[in-house]
Structure formats: structure tokens, C-alpha cells
Amino acid sequence: MNIGEKVKALRNERGMTLKQLSEATGLSTGFLSQFERGITTIAVEHLATIADLFKVKINYFFEEERESEPIVRGYNQPVIHQLNNMIYKQLSRSPQDKKIAPKMIEIMPHEKRELPTTYPHQGEEFVYIIEGILTLVIEEKTYQLYHGDSAHYFSTINHNWDNETNSIVKFIVVHYPNDY
Template sequence: MNIGEKVKNLRNERGMTLKQLSEETGLSTGFLSQFERGITTIAVEHLATIADLFKVKINYFFEDESVNEPIVRGYDQPVIHKLNNIIYKQLSRSPKDKMIAPKLIEIMPHENRELPTTYPHQGEEFIYILEGILTLVIEETTYQLYPGDSAHYFSTINHNWDNQTNNVVKFIVVHHPNDY
């Protein structure tokens, strides 16, 4: 996969249009379209801007992805998303072509002790607690899950999870279909 294809994949994964990428980077949509198709090259400083925008290291674009290698080492789990006090790490080498995309979630302690707002989405969800105490809300019921506990539910019902403690909570989450 060339660099332009990797940029296109990142853009599509985040639901971003060429026009939005153009507005964020200051590069024309025509240039970006040609770059994504491998017709033209890009200056390193512009690639660095795109890497920052997508929150990946610039070397991501130069790494050879070994689709045949199914192993992700503990020291090499890419952070795919950070939102407020939550860190999402990818546990699959190539989740884009798979039915599921397991993630390691780390929720840092925070001040807000209100129950999280619940919401539904497509598919089903499985979680397994590794460390800490996770608060899981499904419909109107609140559960406290401890290390070794798991939950499996249809994600089409209102649900959400949070850390309501003063310690880090770590758990594995698997969605089907793949929401990578």
C-alpha cells in the first residue's frame, strides 16, 4: 500500500471527505485526490501535517504492513484514538479486513462521577475487564465489573461504560460488526 492509499484509508476510517481534509491541511482537493491515487507525491511537511491531524506518527506512512503477521506485541499496540480520559489501543494487526477489531481501552480516573449517557449503535459488544472496576450501564441497570468479569450484549440497546473510581480501568472490547 502506498502513502496516498494509507492517507485515504485514514481519512475514510474517520468519515472525512476530501474537502474536509483539504480545509484542515490547506492542500487542494484536486492535489489530495491525485496523491491518494498515487499520481503525485507530497512534501514531508504536508505529510507531517496529515499525520498530526490523524494522530499517527509520520513513520506510519513508511512502515511495511505485514498482513500475514497476525501478532501484535504488547509494546507495539498502536494508540488509535484518545478521547477525554479514554485511550483506545488496537489489538489486531490488520482489523480493516476482519469481521471484528478488538481494542484495549484504558479509562483514566476523572472528576465526573455521574453515570455516563447511554446510547445504542449497530451490532453486538463484548468486554472483558483486566484491571480496575468498570461501571457498565445497560438500559436502566448499572453493573460494577471487576478483573476477570465480562459482559456480552447487543449494542442496539442503550448502554455505556465509565470509570467511577480513582484508579485506571483497563479492559478489552470487541465489536461486531467491525467498527474500526
Template sequence: MNIGEKVKELRNKKGLTLKTMSEKTGLSTGFLSQFERGITTIAVEHLSHIADVLNVKINYFFDDEEKELIIRSYDQPFIRQLNKTIYKSLSRYPENKMISPKLVELLPKDDHQYPDVYTHQGEEFIYVLEGILTLIIDENIFKLYPGDSAHYLSTQKHNWDNQTNKVIKFIVVHYPSNIEIDK
């Protein structure tokens, strides 16, 4: 069943006509009809508004298989915030997997002293998306720019830091995934 068919099914269950949906969403009845029949696609913001009108979360409309495999950018599970670091999971069920990919956002901090380095079991992979990440491995300090990556054994003394006044976004993948990291 495609997204439009799911919208139609739910709309009918709730007893709403196309005209009523049109009035509540600001979308034309013709467009809604075409969307429900799979003739046209829809922008995420319009689907989000339809979800609100139908009183469901937007992910209701996506296939169960997709729910198992795909994490949409608007639906990334928040893991935790520690100091000036925000962690979001990039894996739907990381506890069942060998690797643990996360989106990390390092916020600017007040002081620019380097953090303490530490070790743990496994490996770590980093890919910088935005900003300039400071990576400390053993006695070495590296600056990683968007598109740069690093892959190292976590048994080496290491840590990462934001030495800038802008947010840094990067992907970090830990192996094995069951390691609990408190940076």
C-alpha cells in the same frame, strides 16, 4: 530464519563483529554467538538493545507471518485518545475483519457523573482485565471486576465508565468491526 539468524545476518551486513556487538550491547561474545546459532534464547530487553545497536525496530526480527498475525504487548497500535479513554488495537488489520478487538484504558476522571447512554448497530463484548468497570445497560448499572465479562446487543442503550480513582483496563470487541464508536 530464526531471530538469532536474523541478528547475525544484519550484524554482518553492517560489518560488525561479535566483539563489537558485545562491546556495544554489554552481552558476552559467547552468549551472542550461541544466540545467533539458536542455542539459547534472549530476553526482550536485550533484543531491544541489539535492535537499537543495529538501528532497526525490534519487530524487524520477527517472521513476516508473525507480523501479520501477532501483536506483541510492546507493539500495540495506538488508535486514539478520546477524553479520558485510550484505545489500542488488538488486531493487526481490523479493517479486513468482522470483529474489532481493542484494549481500552479508562483513566480516572474529575467528576463521577454517569455518562450518557447511546445505541449503535451490532454487538459488543467486554472483558475486564484490571480495575472496576461501571457498565450501564438500559436503566441498569453493573460493576464488573477483573475476570468479569459482558456481551450485549449494541442496540440497547449502553455505555461504560470509570467511577474509581484508578485506571481500568479491559478488552472490548465490536461486531461488526467497521463501527466507529465515540464514547
């Protein structure tokens, strides 16, 4: 939730109209409306006035979203780890207590063109290609998956994936059970 949305939430909780907030702060209703919708920013001294009006500390507006929120913003996906030419990003706020673990994986292009060794592990795996061409090996068969393609298979069979192109490959993978 951005700062304007937090102001709007406080205003609505207190049953205050934009006009009333405007009168209490000396800011125009048009400006306040744009601010609440994230169209414009606000000077710190005006935000301090609003904080005083609603009897909250000014840092209330700058606090991060609580960890209990189920949303992970695209601009704030935590990198779980990097392995060789792969970057793993977490797509779940708290996968530790869930049955599935969705991740976005980015495979960078690389010089070595030998496919990685396949291996099995417990459960099921689902992949969905966002960008690029993913090479997927299941048992002895090799597939090329393109944007919008997906695959769902038991991960107890030998499998692996790689990027054999000169472009980045981005895809979502979901494991069951959660291998977080």
C-alpha cells in the same frame, strides 16, 4: 522476530549447525546459542560477518515485522485514538478486513462522577475486564465489573461504560460488526 531468531532461521534454512556457524564466524557455539535465544546481544561487526556469510544485507536483521503478520506485541499496541479520559489501543494487526475489532481501552480516573449518556449502535459488544472496576450501564441497570468479569450484549440497546474509581480501568472490547 528478534535479531537472534532471524539468524537462527537463516542458519536452519541453509542446513547449518551452530558448530558450523561458530567455525565460519569465529564466535563460540555457546555465545551463538545464547544470541539466537535472545539471552545476549551481538556486536555490529559480528552481525555484519553473519550477514556476509548468509549473503543478506545487514539491515535485513533490523527490518520491522511485515504488516501481514497476525501478531500485535503488547509493547507495540498502536493507539487508535484518545477521547476525553479514554485511550483506545488496537489489538488486531489489520482489523480493516476482519469481522470483529478487538481493542483495549484504558479509562483514566477523573473528577466528574456523572455517568455518561447511554446510546445504542448496530451489532454486539463483548467486554472483558483486565484491571480495575468498570461501571457498565445497560438500559436502566448499572453493573460493577471487576478483574476477570465479562459482559456480552446486543449493542442495539442503550449502554455505556465509565470509570467511577480513582484507579485506571483496563478492559478489552470486541465489536461485531467491526466498527474500525
